[in-house]
Amino acid sequence: MAMNQCKDIENGESKLEDLEKPFLVHKKIAEYEDVKANERDDESGSIGMLLLSTFVAVCGSFEFGTCVGFSAPTQSAMREDLSLTLAEYSMFGSILTIGAMIGAITSGRIADFLGRKGAMRMSAGFCITGWLAVYFSMGTLPLDIGRFFTGYGIGIFSYVIPIFIAEIAPKNLRGGLTTINQLMIVCGSSFAFLIGTMITWRTLALTGLVPCIVLLVGLFFIPESPRWLAKVGLVKESEIALSRLRGKDADVSRESAEIQVYIETLQSLPKARILDLFDSRHIRSVIIGVGLMVFQQFGGINGIGFYVSETFVAAGLSSGKIGTVAIALIQVPITLIGAILMDKSGRRPLLMVSATGTFLGCFLTGISFFLKDQNLFIRWVPFVAVSGVLIYMASFSIGMGAVPWVIMSEIFPLHVKGAAGSLVVLVNWLGAWAVSYTFNFLMSWSPTGTFSIYSGFCALCVLFVAKIVPETKGKTLEEIQTSINS
Known part of the structure; x- marks a missing residue:
């Protein structure tokens, strides 16, 4: 978005003008929003409905976390109760990511057709069905179907919840409220890790119903996204929803007009396809976005996170409960620290520190x-293993978990963000499936080799960020595009 030429973008008579149009239009929108943001900050209004709406939405984020965290504390009990082979449990653990990948790919159309609330209702329905199938299952087929359904549900949640929060929040609160999404995912995962060490796996499956039920009930009391309502032509309903979100005494006419202008401008932009991303203007952004997701996943997060309890047992602990509880306790505060540092230290330093920490954790x-295989310092082996995994999880939580998604949202021009988002999400979930499915097999082959592979990817990530990823902190989208394409 580095083009600032004062040319006519309405006629589209030349290729150069067609290329410039998205950049100039986006710049015009950004400048207009910056001016109006200061005016909106001074408006009085209640944020009670805004906070309630955010709380209801992030129940889906919490559900996301419980689904991801379910397999870690339950592996040994489920394999014993249902006589599952290693391959069968690996399929159960990893099929969540296949469902999530399909859910994420289809989520955009679902959210546009059913609305943001409708998409969340549909997602909650899939999760409830999935958890009940897991609870009542006596064999592998219903178990896998249930896990797939919960995966599909959280795949939709992964798209629609951040979109809904961003669309209902005023600009001055958008960043903070959107951060709650990632925080609640971690809270849900930590909850599953913690509670799973105290109750049976079937009871843990039932706890997954709770956030879905709270979400479904809460959706009756909150408004639909004003931007989606305006997008489908329900202008009056959009203004009513805005009034509920901003407070009955707030003047929403200006914001409503801005939404209309924004939607009309978006509709005038050219529709991008996946192939358009490989144009020379976008190829470096694609490399950055896809590369970060590859390193995020192939650093081993879903393998280590899904099966951490058994990893501790393999290292010599009598039970994996202590290590699992420790992970549950450190994830939330570390994620909070990462959210605070993101806009203070910058994206690149946080990524490099995070990737270095994950390398150190995998290496340890x-x-x-290795010490266990060589029968050396046997008393120290469990301590070193737990320390390494804790360092890994803490380091991932502080940067590699959230920052790649933030950078992805910043490096693509407005008119290709939809296609780019689909590609990046597809790569992310494919990587998640590959790692979560192969982890147990790799551990059977060589635990030392498994963590050496992951540590290698973490080390390569540090080099990748240092050489290719630009700093996006405090830059406009136009400035980011300039730094990428220069």
Whole structure:
């Protein structure tokens, strides 16, 4: 978005003008929003409905976390109760990511057709069905179907919840409220890790119903996204929804007019396809976005996170409960610290520190298994393994978990964000499936080798960020595009 030429973008008579149009239009929108944001900050109004709406939405984020965290504390009990082989449990654990990948790919159309609330209702329905199938299952087929359904549900949640929060929040609160999404995912995962060490796996499956039920009930009391209502032509309903979100005494006419202008401008932009992303103007952004997702996943997060309890047992602990509880306790505060540092230290330093920490954690865990194989310092092996995994999880939570998604949202021009988002999400979930499915097989082959592979990807991530990823903190989208394409 580095083009500032004063040319006519309405006629589209030349290729150069067609290329410039999205950049100039987006710049015009950004400048207009910046001017109006200061005016909106001074408006009085209640944020009670805004906070309630955000709370209801992030119940889906919490559900996301419980689904991801379910397999870690339940592996040994489920394999024993249902006589599951290693391959069968690996399929159960990883099929969540296949469902999530399909859910994420279809979520955009679902959210546009049913609305943001309708998409959340549909997602909650899939999750409830999935958890009940897991609870009542006596064999692998219903178990896998249930896990797939919960995966599909959280795939929709992963798209629609951040979109809904961003669309209902005023600009001055949008960043903070959107951060709650990632925080609640971590809270849900930590909850599953913690509670799963105290109750049976079937009871843990039932706890997954709670956030879905709260979400479904709460949706009756909150408004639909004003931007979606305006997009489908329900202008009056959009203004009513805005009034509920901003407070009955707030003047929403200006914001409503801005939404209309924004939607009309978006509709005038050219529709991008996946192939358009490989144009020379966008190829570096694609490399950055896809590369960060590859390193995020192939650093081992879903393998380590899904099966952490059994990893501790393999390292020599009598039970994986202590290590699992420790992970549950550190994830939330570390994620909070990362959210605070993101806009203070910058994206690149946070990524590099995070990737370095995940490398160190994998390296230490690999060393612990090497010592065990060589029958050296056996008393220290469990301590080194737990320390390595804790360092890994804390380091991932502070940067590699959230920052790649933030950068992805910043590096693509407005008119290709939809296609780019689909590609990046597809790569992310494919990587998540590959790692979560192969982890147990790799551990059977060589625990030392497994963590050596992950540590190698973490080390490569540091180099990738240092050489290719630009700093996006405090820059306009136009400035980011200039730094990428220069």
